[in-house]
Amino acid sequence: MLTANAAAALLDTEAEAADIRTYLATQERKTLLRFLTCGSVDDGKSTLIGRLLYDTKLIFEDQLSVLEQDSKKHGTTGGDIDLALLVDGLEAERQQGITIDVAYRFFSTPKRKFIVADTPGHEQYTRNMATGASTADxxxxxxxxxxxxxxxxxRHSIIASLLGIRHIVLAVNKIDLVDFDQQAFERIIADxxxxxxDLDFSSVVAIPISARHGDNVTSVSERTPWYAGPSLIGHLENVEIGAEDRARPFRFPVQYVNRPNLDFRGFAGTITSGSIAVGSEVMVAKSGRRTRVKRIVTYDGDLASASEGQAVTLLLEDEVEVSRGEMLVTPESRPNVADQFAANVxxxxxxxxxxxxxYLLRTETEEVSATVTHLKHRVNINNFAHEAxxxxxxxxxxxxxxxxxxxxxxDSFKENRSTGSFILIDRVTNATVGAGMILHPLRRAANIHWQAMDVTKASRAALKHQKPAVLWFTGLSGSGKSTIANLLEKKLHAAGRHTYILDGDNxxxxxxxxxxxxxxxxxENIRRVAEVARLMVDAGLIVLVSFISPFQAERRMARDLMGDGEFIEVFVDTPFEECARRDPKGLYARALKGELKNFTGVDSPYEIPENxxxxxxxxxxxxxxxxxxxESWLRERGYC
Incomplete structure (x- = not known):
């Protein structure tokens, strides 16, 4: 039997457990708001987030002690605690007093949970700001x-608009440094x-604040009696977010095909929008095949239904062809399937x-080579004008x-941020070079289809008794590319081979x-020539391309247009000094005198082929x- 003390302890434990369960249930029912702070450098973004953390009691005593020490070493607020240091964690940030990386922080109030991204203000870190904005409401x-x-x-406001943010808080910070002047506040609002x-914002709410001293941050300040609106945290607690998102159709990008045995074939991923239930009809977006959901499997067991944000594995009733990169969707609202579209970049x-x-274009689950075929206009960030x-x-x-x-x-980005966005990756360096938001598919993408031909590349080549290929001669002007290509073509022609030379000057x-x-x-010069060379290879020819083609990216592009073994890169390696000495067209002399601009090797780079x-x-x-x-190399490998 339990003693009285043991029974009391057990009751206390059970009460504590009940309190914890109640607390967790309360937290689970709270809505989550993701937001970011942005703007120009030194406008007080990090200080504002530090103030929010400080005023919502999310700083422990040991953190506060460290913050006091760091403020003496790195602070910019005199003898006061520098709240910006709570967010500026990189040593370089503290030394320079700026934000470089994107810092995410979580805090909560009795009404709502928040994830805030502190983004850098310096122009060179704009890409980091775009990263923070990509998931913000x-x-x-x-x-x-x-x-x-x-x-x-x-610039940040335009990017926020492009990235689908519809709600703006204009926080006029450091209002204490203008003596809480109402006219200064109203001038900024009007501007x-x-x-x-002209931007597509649903709401713009202006609040005068002092992040350093806390005015109008978590409570309305007595020092702005002329301001009748809410505090910043009051507005963030009550702003209505995501009503339009709840009506979005079902989208399920397949990230992994799970087949541990013959009896289980599931498609794993995260539901990016909408909801699904057992028995619901779904469609494979690319093929148009329809089927129904047989099971919804999770680590914790099967579910009757699932919705946006849940990671699940779907089992289907029929054996339809689905692979990574495919998307399961609702048949009543199908996404676009196209290879051409317009986008903000x-x-x-x-x-x-x-x-x-x-470039390489990457979405949540797909990666494909992509080319910008037309830059329609650039957006002027000062007046939103469209410039050529x-x-x-x-x-x-x-x-x-x-x-x-x-x-x-x-989908279009306006309809679905998850399925309407992409990044662009440099094919040579593998660096992320751009972010895109899809506007709409191009009409010509739906009207143009490949026409099947009965006479194939293989049959054309067989008639000529050769293997089609492109010999891509690259090197500096005067290196000997065209001369070598011309000599080779004479030899191949004498041997009865079918060839053609595409020469840069011609x-x-x-x-x-x-x-x-x-x-x-x-x-553009190389892109056009590569497309012509591809057509000539399709005709069964051996094509000799003699172009400086100074950039690795375009030579890589040309290679990728051809089939396996059809692209042969020939680096005609002649030193700059020798090319300048030969100078068969007098171009080096003019370029070195400054009379000829954008000349390769002088004031325009030549990227040497790596392999x-x-x-x-x-x-x-x-x-x-x-x-x-x-010629011997080609014969040994069966090209001629």
Whole structure:
């Protein structure tokens, strides 16, 4: 039997457990708001988040002690505690007094839970701000009351709009430094509202605050008697978010096909929108095949239904073909399936976005090669005007048409942020260079289809008794590319082979006569030639392409257009000094005098091939000998 003390202890334990369960249930029922702080540098974003954490009692005593010590070492507030240091965790951030990385913090109030992203204000870290905005429901745009609306304020507001944020809090910070002046506050409101009138925001709420001293942050301040609105935290607790999201149709990108045995074939992923139940009809987006959900499996057991945000494995009634990258959807509201679309693009890279250059486009589950076929316009961040442009530079925003090498499944970003977004990746460096928000599929993508042909590439090549290929000669001007290609073609022609030379200078007299020598035009020059070479390979020819083609990305693009073994990169390696000495066209002399701009090797770069199929070092060798070497190489491998 239990003693009285033991019984009392057991009752206390059970009471504590009940209290914990009640607390957890209460927390679970709270809604979650994701928001970010953004704006120009030194507007007080980190200080504001530190104030929110401090005032909501989420700083432990040991953290407060460390913060006091750090404030003496790194602080920028004199003898006061520097609340910004709660968020600026990188040593570089503390030393410079700025935010570099995106910092996420969780806090809660009796009414709501919050995840806040503190994003950097410096222009060079705009890509980090876009990262924080990609999952946010609301943006707190901070403005220094002394400075007003700045360029970065506008840039961040535009990016927030493009990334689907519909609710804005205009937090006019440091209001204490202008003596709580109502007119200064109202001037900033008028300036900002005039700018964002063309942006698609559902609400813009302006609040005068002092993040350092707490005015109007968690409670309304007596020092702004002229302000009749809520405190910042009061507004964040009550703003209605996501009503439109709850009506979005079912979308389930398949991330993994789970088949541990012959009796189980499930499709794992996270529901990005909508809900599903056992027995519901679903469709495979790309094929259009319909079936029904047989089971909804989770680690904790089967479910009768599941909704947005849940990670589940779906078992289907029929043996339909589904693989990673596919999407299960509701038949009543199908997504787009296309290989061309228009999109807003935010550019992150120091090297500009160039139409014609091929990138990797990645969605939640798919990865495909993509080309910007047309840069429709650049967005002026000061007045939202649409400006003509040939490229996008670091942190610029533009509207582009993209063409993909294979169709993908998507919605417009306005309809679904998860299935309407993508990133662009540099194919050479593997760096993320841009983020995109899909506007709509291009009509021509639905109207154009591949026409089946009875005579194939293989049959055309067999008639010529050769294996079609592209020999891509690359090297500096004057390196000997065209001469070697010409000698090789004479040998192949004498042997009865069917060939054609695409020479850089010759093509610019016709197909590419409208192109200059800027980086953008060089990219387009190679794109057009690569497409022509592909058609010639399809005709069964051996194509000899002689172009400087200075950029690795375009040579990679050309290779990817061809089939396996059809692209042969030939690096004609002649040192710059030797090319300049030869100078057969007098171009080096003009370029070195500054009379000829964008000349490769002088004021425009040449990116040396890293792993060419053939590396011809020309010094000390005759061009005839190198042509013989190439012919032997082709014969040994069955091309001719």
């Amino acid at each position: 609301l943006a707190v745009v901070l403005v220094d009351a002394r400075q007003g609306v700045l360029e970065q304020t506008r 900002y509202e005039s700018f964002v009138s 935010v550019w992150f890279d120091e090297h500009p976005l160039l139409p014609g250059r091929m 442009a040939k490229s996008l530079d670091l942190n610029e925003v533009g509207v582009c048409n993209l063409s993909l090498q294979a169709p993908i499944v998507f 093509v610019r007299h016709g197909l590419n006569r409208d192109l200059g020598f800027t980086e953008e035009d060089r990219v 060419p199929d053939l590396h011809l070092r020309t010094l000390g060798r005759s061009l005839e000998n190198m042509a013989d070497e190439l």
